[in-house]
Amino acid sequence: MTRIIQSLSQIGAGYDVLFCDLWGCLHNGKQPYPAAVAALRAFRQDGGQVVLMTNAPRPNQFVIRQLDRMGVPRDAWDIVVSSGDAAQEAMFSGAVGRKVWHIGTDKDDGFFDDIPPEFADAAPIRRVPLEEAEGIVATGPFEELTETPQDYHDRLVQARDRGLPLLCANPDVVVDMGETRIYCAGALAEYYEGLGGTSLYFGKPHPPIYNRARRLLDLAPDARILAVGDGIFTDVKGGLDQGIDVLFVTGGLAADALGPDVENPDNALLLDWLEGHALAPQYSIGRLR
Template sequence: MSRIIGNLSQIGSEYEALFCDLWGCLHNGKQPYPAAVSALQDYRRQGGRVCLMTNAPRPKQYVIAQLERMGVPGDAWDLVVSSGDAAQDAMFAGAVGRRVWHIGTGKDDGFFDDIPADWADAPAVSRVSLEEAEGIVVTGPFDEENEVPEDYRGRLMQARERGLKLLCANPDVVVDMGETRIYCAGALAELYEDMGGESLYFGKPHPPIYERARRLMDLGDSARVLVVGDGIRTDVLGAQQEALDCLFVTGGLAAQAFGPDVENPDEELLREWLSAHQMTPKYSIGRLR
């Protein structure tokens, strides 16, 4: 059974670094959670290091800019690693070709236009129509507030018939933007796989993003790392696959499953829910604090 704790400080001293999720843990897409910010600041004051690990489909500089606009202070974290960083590397390496059909919004233009120094001399990647494409890059729906994955079935069927690979820059299926739940790139990638297409993933729970975080933080294989997150299929599964301890934030995506008090999950409801998902994070907490 996952041990329910009240504060990160109860276990923080056991770990030298955190891989902490953003949406649902540190902020809700619009504003930060003050208690979560304080918890990370306190953890760092005690000597711990914090990697904010996100499935955002944008390079880390755009994630950092968003955090600054929200008012998340810089002393709450040491490093940001995004799914967009890892996926961008794969794209410029040619994982889905050089002529790609992009599914996503204008806010993700930096994924294509802000070329990392390591890829400055690589052949150009151009965005073209589906009919001209050698592959697909998905950063999210065209209209994330109104569209659902089924809206893309016809176009994805055309892509599958041509054998195009799909690069998914954000494995999340859904996130909560304030009070609104929206679909992410992962939902389209899963649909494509269900239709018989091939999708490539680079964020949580897949290895590249963890390898990148370990390398940038200079963490050895024996480092004591705690994964913090609210996604059972991303954060918790990723921790399990990486053999890392996990602090499951119940007050995020699945908050309604654990009773009326989001800050204090019902122990029996949590046990049943985790059992149904065949997951056992070492710790659970209502909200990060």
């Protein structure tokens, strides 16, 4: 049974490291949550380390620039690890071929253009029309504010019939940008699988992104890690699958299902909702604070 807490400070002393989600926990896509920033700063001041772990489909340096523009202070975190980092490594290793059809926006160009040093001498990845592609790379819809996975039905059927694998750079299905809910690459990947296609994942809840964080921090096997996030099938499932404790932020994607007060989830509603999803995070909190 999950324990509802009022602040990270109630449990923070029991952990060495936080794997903290961004969207819905630290910011809303437009501006940071001051209480969440304060909580991360306090955790670090008490000797903890903070990994900002995001399913953003861009390499971490682009995520950092976005955080800077948004006003997230750098003393609130130690490192940023993105789904884009892990997925980019797979792409340059040839997981979906060297000629790919890219589904996504111009803001994700860095996924292709910012080549990791270890792949500087590798054969180039070329973005080509679907008809010429050996595989697909999905970083999100072309028009993320208006499109749905169903808009890609005919093209994905064509890709399935040709046996093209799809590399999903962001396993999130939806996120909230301010008050607007938008589809992510994970929705396209799930839809493709529903059509009989093959999708490859590297962000939460899948192991590569967690392994990358542990490697970059050189964490000991017995490091006490707490995963923090609002995605039940990404943050919560991923943490539990990794055998680490989870703090579920209920005031994010699931807020509408858990009572009228975003800061204080209804205990009975929360327990029923978690039981319905067959997942049991150790802790829950309305907003990270």
